[in-house]
Amino acid sequence: MDTCTSLFFLSLVLKILNMTKAFGVLFLLGIFFLLSLQKQDGKIAPYKVILAEEMTVEDAIIALGGQKSSHHIQNVDQQKALIGKELIEKGRRKKGLFKSKLISPYFVCTDCHNLGREFEQSNEQSPEKRLEYAQKNKLPFLPGSTFWGIYNRRAFYNDDYVKKYGDLITKAKSSLEESVQVCAKYCSAGRHLKDWELESIMHYFKANELKLKDVELTEEQRERIRLPQALNSDEKKDLLNVLESSFVRGFSAHFDVTMPRENRKYGVGGNIEKGKFIYENACLYCHKDGRVTFLKLDNDVLSGRMFVHHMEGYEDRTLYQITRYGTYTMPGRNQYMPRYTKEKMSDQQIEDLMAYLRQLAQK
């Protein structure tokens, strides 16, 4: 190969390299362009359309000029909410080798509280409607109020709970955080929550707060709440009242005494089907195999006979007494049975339960 030929080939290689470089540069520029376009896309879509039904009740209250709750949380931290759920259901946080101390060695929150909706309508709280919904959805029929929507409540340990807890609930009556602490320490015979535990549980509550779709409002009311700028102050005030009465802001809780003998029907005329449901989803929820207690109950003749045998008395094994008073902790036995308030189990439901127990005893 002569010198001219060599030079020709060299110049050709350089040209090709230059072209490749140019293509490379062009390629990179193209990518940057595309990326910048994408970024541009993000910028030109600033509005996230929130459907009226997905708007939270808390946000709606604030938008209508109402007060923020004392436990207001701006945004849910999903991670904390998950930890909160674990604490509520298991009583402790477990991750790898880390195991936090049990909040209570005897109970977890879900022994007494459901986590989901308990009524067809958000502003109901009658025991009949609660049972109806529980039967329809196969829910436990528990003595505590559901945690669903607890974030939106403003009053806790209402009415007669002061008779049981006295000054312990003075602060808790208007504070969700204090209520949770009272429940952890006293109701579940456990301990006060640490800050991270309380925060996690609060985020769980926030994650399960009520949305406009959950409460009793018309479509039109929801749309008006979504665009509060279009409302004058009177309209806002009216709408706020409507909104605040569309769900239960604090469940009523009235204690009752043991039904007097002369009022007892001993199950006669009671609804056996309802009684069976209550027995299986209230009594056996804790007493089956002695899950939470030492008293083991089952769908057997001996369990039925135990209640029938004591039905005329005023003692722990008298259904009319135990449902209304429950039991108390004592040294060496910290498990106890909470009472059913009138709002959580009606007298008629106790009679339904008695009717089923009488049938069970005759098996």
Add this chain to the structure above:
Amino acid sequence: MKKIILVLIASISLTSWGQDITETFNSTRIINSHSPEVLGAKTWEYRIEHRFGDMAGDLGGVQSAFGFDQAADIRMAFEYGFTKKWMLGLGRSKGIGAPYTSLIDGFVKGKLLTQNKEKGMPISLAYIGTTYLTYMKSVNDPNSAANYDGNFLRRMAFSNQVVISRKFSDRFTMALMPTLTHRNYVLYNDLNTVGAVGIAVNYKFTKSFGVIVEYFQSLNFEEEIRPNFTNSLAFGFEFVTNGHNFHINLTNARGFGDVQYIALNQSDWAKGQFRLGFSISRNFKIRRK
């Protein structure tokens, strides 16, 4: 043989259940024997068990206040359910004195099968493995079964028991208890390994009260070897309260633990050598299930 017994039990069905059957017996013991029941997870139990002296016969009667003046055996124990199906226990017995006194027992018990109609399981079955150790002073007499002579292993004994039960109705439960005991050191006219089969029935009158009958048939009786040993027969009443379990029983067995009431029982009902006994157990649920 075991298979035949299992099939026989399985073939009798008076009632049906769609879930695990529990409360075959109300506590972890029948009378002398273990029951198929376990404590459940994270539950402690403290037991106090007592056997008085002979009610009648040469040592009983008015002079000994029908046995109340004497204590044939006393056992105190802590037992613990560490899972839903497994428990262990550590106890200390006075011992019946022939040869054991100061007897420590440790056992592991597992509920391996649970009666469940839906799952096609006709019986409940539990296994109990127990180790015994006496820390009594060794006796110098070389003809005594308590002549341990510096040999630690002589102080040990073991038992393996399987409890097979079936709850036939809400009220009636029956159990079979094949048991094998082994004592490391015995006298020339005794056997190291003694087998027995127990049978027990429980009838509950109410949720908290029932009666129990328990009998153990030894499988190792021979004319020359173990001539004076007897089978244990016991009748018991059971009371259950919230967290407590009380047993009051009449039995010819003097001691607690398989190695005593099966392998070392010499009391005879016909000679008035039966006694009143009781056991009290208290549960402490320190952690929820």
